[in-house]
Amino acid sequence: MHPGAWWVWALGLGIAGSRTTNPLLLGLLIVVAGYVVAVRRTDASWARSYGAFVKLGLAVLVIRLGFAVVLGSPVPGSHILVTLPELPLPHWAQGVRVGGRVTGEGVVFALYDGLRLAALLICVGAANALANPSRLLKSLPGALYEIGVAVVVALTFAPNLIADIQRLRAARRLRGRPDRGVRGLLQVGLPVLEGALERSVALAAAMEARGYGRTAAVPAAVRRTTGALTLGGLLGVCAGTYGLLTAAGGTYGLPVLLAGLAAALGGLWLGGRRSPRTRFRPDVWGVRAWLVAGSGVLVAALVILASVHSPGSAAALHPGVVPLVSPALPLWPAVAVLVGLVPAFVAPSPVRGRTGTPGTPTLSREPS
């Protein structure tokens, strides 16, 4: 399946999440994303990034709460949970407060806010875990191919570098030097960089010998048109954005932006003709991709619709904190979020057990 579909789906969930502060709805959203990841991720290395994103989300939540407790909250409140000793500050720091009263309203507000950020991060993490990054890069337009290769090479390079560091640190033990500690890391720095440089040169030679950078002859007229379109398009995009953002340019902003975008895309397409490359088994955007991407778009659209057009739901999407009320689960937005579960059934099931696990560092370069 096309990896772009996962990103559309995850961004759809993320947009839906950003439209609400209802903790029940956000919790449901996180559960939906987590369930899809659990049943549809492979055991490839990028799939393990999900855990890191969940931890990051938790950290954001905790930090947000910590700030609300220590620095106070702009939300007025009457339910005092605890009163911290307040730090006396000089008069020029007026408006800043450290310590003091911690109100229930402030903490709940911070919790909702932090949860929304965490939900966004978890959605991005889900996309990262589900979409193969190198296949996603292969879907870049031909004119951007070089950039894609650079990123792919970097992606395979980092693990090699880490393996090198581990190997060389282990080798320090053989010289009778301690193999732990910061000093050890610094001393292997130079050999590791030398090794990395040598590997890059070898890789560059291999790529050159395999035909990287072959260009097709393109008529001068096409070349000039490409340049003009790309440059003009970018200028148009800049002007259009400026128009949209300033008060005066409301009328011309959108058309100029769209025209600039079209010109830039045309330039990219024409630029792709310079490269004679073809693609091996490109990912096709098939029915499954449509369903996965569509479910994400639908979630976002339905939640936005509910927040705009249904007054009842709109209130439920942002449960009040002053006065404190217990949040209720609004029916329609909840059903809309559940639509996000579609990929758990339509996306292809992962093949497990095909990839090996990297071994612990030894001095050998062969897989042990």
Add this chain to the structure above:
Amino acid sequence: MIRFEDVSVTYEGAREPACLHVDFEVAEGELVLLVGPSGVGKSTVLGAVSGLVPHFTGGTLRGRVTVDGRDTRTHKPRELADVVGTVGQDPSAHFVTDTVEDELAYGMESLGLAPDVMRRRVEETLDLLGLAELRDRPIATLSGGQRQRVAIGSVLTPHPRVLVLDEPTSALDPAAAEEVLAVLQRLVHDLGTTVLMAEHRLERVVQYADRVVLLPAPGAAPVVGTPAEVMAVSPVYPPVVALGRLAGWSPPPLTVRDARRRAGDLRERLADRPYPQHTPTPLSMPALEPAPSPRRRFRRNPPPPPANPTPVHAAVVDALTVRHARVEALRRVGLTVSPGETVALMGRNGAGKSTLLGAMVGLVEPAAGSVRVGGAVPHRTAPRDLVRRVGLVPQEPRDLLYADTVAAECAAADADAGAGAGSCRALVSELLPGVADDTHPRDLSEGQRLALALAVVLTARPPLLLLDEPTRGLDYAAKARLVAVLRALAAEGHAIVLATHDVELAAELAHRVVILADGEMVADGPTAEVVVASPSFAPQVAKILAPQRWLTVAQVREALR
């Protein structure tokens, strides 16, 4: 197909040209082997075919190289990519993508072949190289032999008419090397591909070659001829040729089969000669016992400790199990090494040889069982203390070298080992005569670098010396020097354990051979017994003179005297 016309290459900043007046021609569909000692410019000649020399490496190329009629002077490497496929010494440096299938397609994508053609060729290549099972696997999880096959496959898919290979089998175990060579044979026979390859391990490849190009010495003109003609005069030759020269067979045999058919006489002459006593030199302490059979070892109690405090065994490994992530790399392995004894660890790539060495030097923690080296537990011993008990020369000797001159490296080694100033330098002068103090370790040849790493390790005078794959990239002369050095060390009472794929080296050096398979020990016994019985681990001389148990040319020479 490939034509070198009076080619000389001088790299920038080099005093001497890397190769001089190279002039030969390779016809279409030939398999040509490029041989010669280290440093005669074999890699330069190979690089010149793909145009990487001088377009990529810099330097000046005089003369003319043409491939399929295209002059490399006017064609950049990328413009030759559809004619020449190149695989370098280290296949890992060659991979651009991360899975097998994508790697096979990469070259074709660059050339802009149609999608249906690509699809067909990838399938064909997967079958041709036996890679179909691995098509979706990430390259990082493949073994050495599999990587080498993927690297060859990845340059084959654009259907190049010329294939250039630099030491395709030197990192591989004997079975994996056979696999790769079988593939090359098929390419030459079925597809008419022209193959030019350089290889140090002639015993593996010389019988497959149609012609051999010999670069006898730096700056000398190449000698071109049939393998038999060239081997008769070459300074580098495999054991089978050495035996042929010794027995006076002319032209020298190239394959074990050839030699066996002529060896009737020799076998008769050798029949009544006694086999050499290839046992460890007796030492001051009566440490040596007959090598016990592997089954008995687990139950046998260690011998009662003698009065003197030094332990009887240099290393005792007992029921050792090591896990990497969830995979068991070693399962209940037992090994005892006595002082003065040389043990060769053999087995496939990934059988656990390096892991066993790592456990003996404390790099790898045992999951169960125990390791004792000179009475100490390696992974609990401080590195400073451990270097005086055991030393390991890793697969990549460069990993041990940090300094930017030989002298600084030696000074650091003295300080690390707590040895007197100059002790490392003295060892270097002994092992590596004629190396200047201010040489950068990176500028040394493979063999010299190995010798330097060995000297650094020996500075602490460890009674147990471990070597991981020491002959990778060494030519026969460097190998002979290494054998002499290691023999002398064993005679002094050092216990030596070497993990190697090189059956000839094991035959020359080892008193005992231990074979590992999938983390288990499957054989342990005197070299002659273990090696002669095995088709893949037997040295050429043993195969020729079987059922007699001669292992090396040196033994035969000694016996005939």
